[in-house]
Amino acid sequence: MAVIEATTTPAPAPTQPVRPRRRRGSLLPIVLVVPAVVLLLLFTIAPAVYAVVLSFLQVKVGGGLLGGGDTVEVFVGLANYFTTLADPEFWASLGRMLIVAVIGVPLTIFFATLFALCLDAKKARLVGFTRLAIFLPYAVPGVVASLLWGFMYLPATSPIGGQVINYFGSTGIFFSVANVAVWGVVGFNMVILYTAVRSLPKDLFEAAELDGASELQIALRVKLPLIAPAITMVALFSVIGALQLFNEPTTLKPLANAISSTWVPLMRVYTDAFVNNSIYEGAATSFILIIMTVAATVLVNVIGRRFARRETK
Amino acid sequence: MRKTTLRTLGAAVGVLAAATTVLTGCSSTGSGDASSSGGKVTLNYVNWDGGMQTVVDEWNKANPNIQVKLTKPSGTGYTLYNKLITNNKAGTNPDVTEVEYQALPALIANKVVIPIDKYVGDLSGEFSKSDLAQVQFEGKTYGVPQNVCPMVFFYRKDIWDSLGLKAPTTWAEYATDAAAIKAADPKKYIGNFTAADPGWFAGLAQQAGADWWKASGDKWTVAINDEQSKKVADYWGDLITKGLVSPEPNWSAQWNTDMNNGTLVGWVGAQWGPNQLPSIAKDTAGKWEAAPLPAWTAGDDTVGIWGGETEAVTSNSKHPAEAAKFVKWMNSSKDGVTSLIKNVQVFPASIPNQTLPALKTPPPFMSNQPDYNSLMATAAKGVRTFDIWGPNANVTFDSYSNAFGAALQNKTQLSAALDKMQTDTVSDMKKIGFTVTG
Numbered sequence: 215m216a217v218i219e220a221t222t223t224p225a226p227a228p229t230q231p232v233r234p235r236r237r238r239g240s241l242l243p244i245v246l247v248v249p250a251v252v253l254l255l256l257f258t259i260a261p262a263v264y265a266v267v268l269s270f271l272q273v274k275v276g277g278g279l280l281g282g283g284d285t286v287e288v289f290v291g292l293a294n295y296f297t298t299l300a301d302p303e304f305w306a307s308l309g310r311m312l313i314v315a316v317i318g319v320p321l322t323i324f325f326a327t328l329f330a331l332c333l334d335a336k337k338a339r340l341v342g343f344t345r346l347a348i349f350l351p352y353a354v355p356g357v358v359a360s361l362l363w364g365f366m367y368l369p370a371t372s373p374i375g376g377q378v379i380n381y382f383g384s385t386g387i388f389f390s391v392a393n394v395a396v397w398g399v400v401g402f403n404m405v406i407l408y409t410a411v412r413s414l415p416k417d418l419f420e421a422a423e424l425d426g427a428s429e430l431q432i433a434l435r436v437k438l439p440l441i442a443p444a445i446t447m448v449a450l451f452s453v454i455g456a457l458q459l460f461n462e463p464t465t466l467k468p469l470a471n472a473i474s475s476t477w478v479p480l481m482r483v484y485t486d487a488f489v490n491n492s493i494y495e496g497a498a499t500s501f502i503l504i505i506m507t508v509a510a511t512v513l514v515n516v517i518g519r520r521f522a523r524r525e526t527k
Numbered sequence: 528m529r530k531t532t533l534r535t536l537g538a539a540v541g542v543l544a545a546a547t548t549v550l551t552g553c554s555s556t557g558s559g560d561a562s563s564s565g566g567k568v569t570l571n572y573v574n575w576d577g578g579m580q581t582v583v584d585e586w587n588k589a590n591p592n593i594q595v596k597l598t599k600p601s602g603t604g605y606t607l608y609n610k611l612i613t614n615n616k617a618g619t620n621p622d623v624t625e626v627e628y629q630a631l632p633a634l635i636a637n638k639v640v641i642p643i644d645k646y647v648g649d650l651s652g653e654f655s656k657s658d659l660a661q662v663q664f665e666g667k668t669y670g671v672p673q674n675v676c677p678m679v680f681f682y683r684k685d686i687w688d689s690l691g692l693k694a695p696t697t698w699a700e701y702a703t704d705a706a707a708i709k710a711a712d713p714k715k716y717i718g719n720f721t722a723a724d725p726g727w728f729a730g731l732a733q734q735a736g737a738d739w740w741k742a743s744g745d746k747w748t749v750a751i752n753d754e755q756s757k758k759v760a761d762y763w764g765d766l767i768t769k770g771l772v773s774p775e776p777n778w779s780a781q782w783n784t785d786m787n788n789g790t791l792v793g794w795v796g797a798q799w800g801p802n803q804l805p806s807i808a809k810d811t812a813g814k815w816e817a818a819p820l821p822a823w824t825a826g827d828d829t830v831g832i833w834g835g836e837t838e839a840v841t842s843n844s845k846h847p848a849e850a851a852k853f854v855k856w857m858n859s860s861k862d863g864v865t866s867l868i869k870n871v872q873v874f875p876a877s878i879p880n881q882t883l884p885a886l887k888t889p890p891p892f893m894s895n896q897p898d899y900n901s902l903m904a905t906a907a908k909g910v911r912t913f914d915i916w917g918p919n920a921n922v923t924f925d926s927y928s929n930a931f932g933a934a935l936q937n938k939t940q941l942s943a944a945l946d947k948m949q950t951d952t953v954s955d956m957k958k959i960g961f962t963v964t965g
Contacts, residue, residue: 274960279665279742280918281636281960370784384936469779471722471932475925490922490955491609491633 269294269497294498303476304499310388311478315456318392322452325396326403327445331433333404334411345408349401356398356461363394364469382470394462399455403448410444411437446518453514457507460484479503568846570595570853571621574838575603577802578870585866586853593849595623605630605921612637615843622844623854626670627836628661629726629916629924635669636918640839642667646851653859657912658876662837664915670837671858672876673867674798677820677830677906678730681800682793684816684895686715694818698762701821705771708792716773718793719785720763722935723776725927726833730797732756733831733911735823740917749953749965751923752945764941774935783807795820797833798903801890802872813895817902828909835876874903881907919955926951 272290275281298304329348333341351359365371367381367390381390414437422432460480467473475489476482479499487496572583572595583597598621600607608630614620615637626634634640644667650659654672662670680701682694690711695701705717721727729739737755741748766772773791775782785791787808794800794815804815820830838854840847857863864880867873872890875881881904889899896902917923930944949965956963 272958275636275918276960277745279745279747280632285637365780368779368781368784370781468723468776469781471774471776471936474929474932476929485925488609489605489925490919491605491612493613 265497265500268494269501271494273492273494290494294495295502297495298499298502304479304482307476307479307482311456311459313388314392314395314459314478315453317388318396319449319452319456321392321396322400322403323445323449325400326407326448327438327441329400329404330407330411330441331437333408334437335429335433337429345405348404351397352399352401354398356394357465359398360394360462360465363390363397364466367466368469382472384472387470387472391459391462391466394466395455395459399452403451406448406451407441407444410441414440442521443518446515446521449518450511450514453510454507457503457510566592568593568849570623570844570846570850572597572623572838572853573600573607573621574625575599575607576625576871578872581870582857582863582866585862586856589862590853593846593853595853605924608634608921611639611841615639615841618843620841620843622846622850623838623840625836626839627726627834628672628832628912629729629920631662631669631837631839632664632916632918633921634839635664638842640669641842641844641847642669643671643840643847643851643854644668646840646848647671647855650859653877653879655876655878655907655910657910660912660914661835661916670839671854672835672837673858674835674873675876675907675910676797676799676832676834676874677903677910678727678734678795678797678833679800679830679902679906680793680818680820681796681804681815682818683789683811683814685814686789686792694816695821696819697825698821698823702762702766702771705766706769709771714790716785716791717771718795719773719775719777719782719791720767720935721775721777722928722931723778724833725924727777727795728759728927728931729913730831730833731759731795733913734820734829735759736829736911737913739913739923740915742915745962747917747956747961747963747965749917749949749956749963751952752942752949756945757942760942760945761940767935767941768938776932787811798874798906799834799872801892801899804892812892815893816896817893817899819902819906828905829911830906830909832910832912874900874907917952917956918961919952919959922955923948923952 270289270291271287272293274286274288276284276286332338333345338344354362366374367376369376372381380386418436418440419432422436427435458480459478463473463477464481464484467475467477475485480503483496483499483503486499487493570593574597580597583595587594600610602610604627607624608626611620611624611634620639624640626640631640647668650668650671655675658672658675659668662668662672680694687694690708692704692707695704701717708715708717732739732755735755735758737750737753737759739749739751739753739756741750763772767774773785775785782791783806786794786804787810789811800817805812808815819828822828838858840850840854844850857867858875859877859880861880861883864873864875864877865883865885867875868883868885874886875883886900886904887897889897893899926948927944930947931941933939934941934944953963953965
């Protein structure tokens with residue numbers, strides 16, 4: 215042992231002459247990456263830093279009835295963060311977002327998986343056309359999709375029973391919003407899962423078939439466990455998508471009384487910044503949301519990985 | 528990852544391209560300014576009213592040395608005002624902007640607009656006290672009032688005639704008529720209560736005698752949940768509970784359909800209604816008639832306003848004198864106001880111009896009511912507004928939509944929504960640093 219150790223310790227020595235070569239070669243990647251990094255710094259990082267700064271400020275008017283003195287920005291520390299966190303309406307908006315997520319995310323995953331497995335089935339016909347048809351709603355901008363569904367929900371224009379069913383009721387509204395979101399993203403997630411299924415080695419299915427497994431059994435017992443990592447990714451996308459819920463409720467808002475201007479957290483950010491003219495509180499709420507998004511992402515990732523590991527066992 | 532980077536890159540390139548466009552945009556106005564050395568001035572003006580371009584064209588024809596360039600803002604109302612407040616620091620605001628009366632105090636408090644007394648002179652001979660109260664604060668004038676929008680009652684004359692009903696003169700009659708209409712056809716409503724329009728409810732509260740904001744010296748008093756406003760809220764709440772008034776918001780596809788197909792046979796609206804109705808209820812032209820707004824006590828002609836605007840000169844403007852000249856021409860000269868009446872269908876705030884020949888023709892949608900504008904002139908005399916709009920009416924208005932929307936949705940008492948508006952408004956004013964009680 216000792217002898218081997220003695221011989222292996224000087225082993226790193228041969229790598230030393232390699233280093234300069236690597237350095238010379240490393241210039242090109244840097245040059246290639248620089249524009250992207252500069253743009254990222256300029257248009258993503260810099261505004262983000264500015265937003266952090268804003269979140270610690272608050273505007274104060276000078277004296278006089280209409281602030282005759284100068285309006286100044288004052289440092290208020292974490293006050294904006296506390297205002298948001300102490301506001302029950304913020305937690306209510308978060309709760310509403312979660313309800314939509316609880317309805318929408320499982321449905322998205324379920325339908326995306328179902329469609330992907332069906333399209334991959336041996337007996338599937340018109341696969342290309344169907345795949346495109348399922349994907350198409352993803353190409354429809356969220357605002358357009360919401361308007362389209364909004365008209366389908368309104369009693370005056372509804373072809374799907376809006377005269378009988380109240381799509382804008384206090385409970386119904388969550389399903390109505392989730393429906394628009396799911397309709398829009400199922401196609402995209404289906405493509406991810408379908409690609410995952412297609413990239414699986416075919417001999418696995420052939421072997422299963424020879425063993426007498428039915429098409430359904432192959433789908434559920436062979437394909438499904440193998441695409442578990444892809445499903446985790448789809449779940450991740452859906453959760454992040456749910457946290458970013460904005461277009462659908464904002465577009466549906468003017469159609470009925472069911473949706474307030476602070477219905478979901480992002481609408482609150484928008485209202486704070488651009489309706490109530492307090493970009494400071496808007497910035498603070500944004501950061502709280504970013505922290506929550508990162509936390510949710512990590513959580514889904516961890517759960518997904520555990521799940522995938524158990525499947526492979 | 529690679530895809531994300533590419534997308535970021537793409538977005539960044541897009542932003543760069545946009546930035547370049549903005550820069551060239553700036554430089555082109557810059558060159559316009561530069562030519563002012565030759566005595567020629569270019570003013571930028573934002574306004575979203577339909578037909579405004581024709582008015583501007585007429586000015587440009589008559590004033591070759593002060594050319595006005597009209598742009599429509601990307602968003603109306605508070606979207607525009609908040610953009611003006613933000614851009615004020617960057618110094619990129621247009622010279623002249625449209626401002627609805629209730630938003631002017633906020634723009635003054637944020638130093639977006641400037642007093643124009645020295646350019647427009649004394650306006651007291653030409654405008655009513657209540658109109659001037661909308662643009663004058665602490666002894667300074669910040670705009671020339673363009674129009675006065677008294678609230679009126681629109682009703683489907685054909686349907687009311689067939690039911691043997693007459694336009695209500697009091698709110699008590701309105702309630703009786705509402706029941707009669709419902710009894711004749713359970714599908715029909717006399718009207719709707721809109722949570723989407725805070726200015727509408729404010730107008731009704733003004734009629735009832737409310738004063739949401741009051742100023743004395745440097746101190747504000749806020750009384751949004753006062754007795755008068757609660758009376759209005761309770762009145763409508765009662766009609767909604769009885770199913771006589773629809774709780775649907777204005778401006779939705781549903782509302783358009785209901786207004787067009789006779790489900791809604793009345794509308795508590797304002798002077799500018801006929802300008803909007805063609806796009807709301809296009810099949811009903813000539814079937815509506817306007818009547819004075821029902822009163823709380825018979826014979827009382829007090830009404831509130833819903834809407835109305837002034838033009839203001841921004842602190843970013845390099846040519847305030849010329850800008851003020853344009854503003855005064857448009858809203859107080861015979862030529863300017865005539866053009867506004869013809870093209871934008873306004874009812875002018877300027878009293879000498881309330882008898883212009885152009886007002887003898889009713890708006891096209893109301894061709895069946897030739898005396899439409901004399902009704903407006905009468906209604907304008909009874910206008911009562913709040914003493915002053917608060918410096919954060921935007922917060923109050925947003926709170927209205929949320930609180931009343933929730934109350935209608937959950938079928939809770941409407942007057943409680945006023946308490947929420949009061950709390951939201953007062954706490955925001957305190958936060959910004961105003962001295963406020965209430």
